Amino acid sequence: MTKDIHAPDFCLRCLLREMRGQEAESLFAEIQEWIRAIPESYRADGKTVNMRLNACRTCPQLAEGVCKLCGCYVEYRAAHVLRNCPDLPPRWDADESWPGNTV
Numbered sequence: 824m825t826k827d828i829h830a831p832d833f834c835l836r837c838l839l840r841e842m843r844g845q846e847a848e849s850l851f852a853e854i855q856e857w858i859r860a861i862p863e864s865y866r867a868d869g870k871t872v873n874m875r876l877n878a879c880r881t882c883p884q885l886a887e888g889v890c891k892l893c894g895c896y897v898e899y900r901a902a903h904v905l906r907n908c909p910d911l912p913p914r915w916d917a918d919e920s921w922p923g924n925t926v
């Protein structure tokens with residue numbers, strides 16, 4: 824990973840991928856492993872993940888890559904096709920068009 828000299832080691836409103844420093848970078852690498860372990864049919868597509876994470880970036884519940892409402896790393900939660908935002912009302916929804924969704 825190339826080092827962005829403008830990226831902070833600590834950032835309350837950042838995603839893990841935007842933070843630098845050994846701890847944040849190794850945690851982000853681990854989360855990418857968790858995401859790869861999600862069965863492909865349950866993994867949200869890139870466009871959906873980006874839309875969800877853009878909502879998280881502007882959310883007051885985001886703290887150092889973690890959602891304060893559910894305790895999840897938002898990059899992991901957003902990668903699950905059937906997860907939604909825990910806020911009321913949700914700032915992003917589960918993918919209702921997912922073929923396995925029977926709701």
Ligand code: SF4
Nearest residue numbers: 879882890908910914
């Ligand atoms: S409340 Fe929703 S939008 Fe806010 S950080 Fe948590 S998952 Fe993201």
